[in-house]
Each structure stands twice: as structure tokens, then as C-alpha cells.
Amino acid sequence: MEVRVFDDAVSLGRFAAEQVLEAIAAKPDAVIGLATGSSPLSLYAAWAELARERGTDLSAVRGFALDEYAGIDPAHPESYHSVIAHEVVAPVGLTPEQVFVPSAEATEEAAEAYEQAIAAAGGVDVQILGIGRNGHLGFNEPGSALDSRTRRVALTAETIEDNARFFDSAADVPTEAITQGLGTIMDARKLVILAVGEAKAAAVAAAIEGPVTEAMPASIAQRHPNVVYVLDRAAASLLS
Numbered sequence: 001m002e003v004r005v006f007d008d009a010v011s012l013g014r015f016a017a018e019q020v021l022e023a024i025a026a027k028p029d030a031v032i033g034l035a036t037g038s039s040p041l042s043l044y045a046a047w048a049e050l051a052r053e054r055g056t057d058l059s060a061v062r063g064f065a066l067d068e069y070a071g072i073d074p075a076h077p078e079s080y081h082s083v084i085a086h087e088v089v090a091p092v093g094l095t096p097e098q099v100f101v102p103s104a105e106a107t108e109e110a111a112e113a114y115e116q117a118i119a120a121a122g123g124v125d126v127q128i129l130g131i132g133r134n135g136h137l138g139f140n141e142p143g144s145a146l147d148s149r150t151r152r153v154a155l156t157a158e159t160i161e162d163n164a165r166f167f168d169s170a171a172d173v174p175t176e177a178i179t180q181g182l183g184t185i186m187d188a189r190k191l192v193i194l195a196v197g198e199a200k201a202a203a204v205a206a207a208i209e210g211p212v213t214e215a216m217p218a219s220i221a222q223r224h225p226n227v228v229y230v231l232d233r234a235a236a237s238l239l240s
């Protein structure tokens, strides 16, 4: 496992974006796993800028989002369908057809179809991940099976509270989601895990230095052969 610590969001984002661009340079039809939330925003900004500067051809790239709220209208501005469209597809310069997001219907059939779509694309080459304050990856909350696959899940009170900032109130945050499982995430060839800010420091330290346990979902990444943590100083502050 590699752990890189940066002083500012711009250098952090550029380093993380280079992981994605390297994969695309090696394989123009690379499959990139896309996370939502605040953590990867500097990566997406740098990806857009560097690809433009270098004239990188992104036309064959495919993207798969990690998760979506269950029951949300995909047209809702805070659905991950909308967030991926506004924060990734448009700025990076992909087309909507290149990017897949799990169905908000969150049925067993939708979950199975999503697993099949990832497999049919050849699997994920680089999976971008944020980490929740409680150590979640995607919406795999503490207690998720370490070999779980794409499925419908309940969100914890902590995650609902954290994501309330995107909605009018905590009561408006959907209480369930569909998420790639930890097993699905672990199938990616490379994991790039971003964390920014002091609020993530405890989860980062436990995930990197603690035991591999369902109580800390991100700890499963210790078993991945190709993982890089991309942190700012605050998120890295509790690492020994």
C-alpha cells in the first residue's frame, strides 16, 4: 500500500488525476470507477485540466459510479445521476453514454445488472474512492460483508447527517441506497482512496493501521495489491 500526503488540494488532485490518466494512456478504453462526494472534486478538476492540456482522447473511456440513493428521482439535483453528470461527465468532457450509475430503483435485478455491466466492460481499471467518517467505501456502512456485491443497503444516521448538507434537511436525505459491494470494489485493478480534512483522520488511521474488520469497511483495502491513499495533512494527522 502506498500513502501519499499533500499540502494543498491542487497538488493532491493532480497526483490522483495522474493515476487515472496513466491508466487511460496505457489503455484508451480504460474503465474508471467514479466516486461522488467532496473528496474527489480536486481529482476531477485536475483530470479535466490535464486531459485538455495533453489532448488526451477520452472518447473510449467508460465510467461506473459507485452508488446511488434508493428511490430518488434521477433528475433530482442531488441524485448521483445528476452529481456525476455535473461534477464528472461535463467538466472532464465525457458523454453521458460513457458513464453508468446504478439504478435508483435499487432492485435485486438492477444490482445484478450493474455487476454484469461492469464485468462486460472488462472490470474496473482504476477505482476512485472517498472514505466516510465512519470508514464507509461507497455506501458500504460498518457491518457490510467484506465480500459483498452490489446491493440495496440502509444508510447509518451518521451518513445521513453527513449528507444532509446536500439537501434541505436531514429528513430529506434518502435512508437507503444501492452501492457496489466491498467485493465489487476489491475487484478493481487499482484503488485510489482520497481523504481530505481532520474529520477523516480517525477513519484513515483505522483503515490503514487497524485490523481488517467489517466494523471499518475501508480496512479491506489493506488486502488489495495495488492501492494508493491520497491524503492532505489533516486527514493523515493520526497516522503513526
Ligand SMILES: O=P(O)(O)OC[C@H]1O[C@](O)(CO)[C@@H](O)[C@@H]1O
Pocket (backbone or CB within 6 Å): 035, 036, 037, 038, 039, 040, 066, 067, 129, 130, 131, 132, 133, 137, 138, 139
Ligand atoms: O467525500 P465525502 O463527501 O466526504 O464523502 C465520502 C464518501 O461518501 C460517499 O458520499 C457515499 O457514497 C462517497 O461517494 C464518498 O466518497
